[in-house]
Amino acid sequence: MKLHTVKILGGLLLACVGGVHAEDDIEGMNGLLNISGAMHETPCSLEMASLHQTIDLGAVSTSQLQRPGDQATAVAFQLRFSDCHRTAGGIRSERTGNLAWSAFQPVLSVAFVAPADADDPRLVKVQGITGMGLRLTDALGRDVQLGSRGEPLFLALGSSTRTWHVQPTRTSAPLTSGAFRAVVDFRLNYD
Secondary structure, X not given: OHHHHHHHHHHHHHHHHHHHHHHHOOOOOOOOOOOOOOOOOOOOEEOHHHHOOOOOOOOOOHHHOOOOOOEOOOEEEEEEEEEEOOOOEEEEOOOOOOEEEEOOOOEEEEEEEOOEOOOOOOOXXXXXXXXXXXXXXXXXXXXXXXXXXXXXXXXXXXXXXXXXXEEEXXXXXXXXXXXXXXXXXXXXXXX
């Protein structure tokens, strides 16, 4: 019997508080914040500046890309990790099958995902021109295989930075000039 009384009194109290709040609603004096997010358990955080980057390749001269396979100057880009804490980690290399493992250091791999060039599927397809694609390589100069996990990376405790390169590369299609662009997504893989 007391349980029902508490519910009724609680409902009346909420109705009274709601009524007082409604009188305080003055047009132009209230707003609403929509807040969302996600909770992930990872050994490191990707810094916000790394999430959305613009990489300017500058003006690429057609004279640098005369024959298929010719390459213009590579431009480096980086992913920065922070708050890396001591944790065991391991990832198997998709290229070699070898296990990269550490008892106290975070290990991750990065997969870059983008449409491949029709004439050279190792390259990222660009929009706006033909005859050129973008080669992605890791810090050791190894080609990134689009859509596949890259080689395992050991991250230092605290903060860590990893570097890749993007390089305009001639394909076998006729070369045209003009503005070009491409979008590449990346995914972090912790095992």
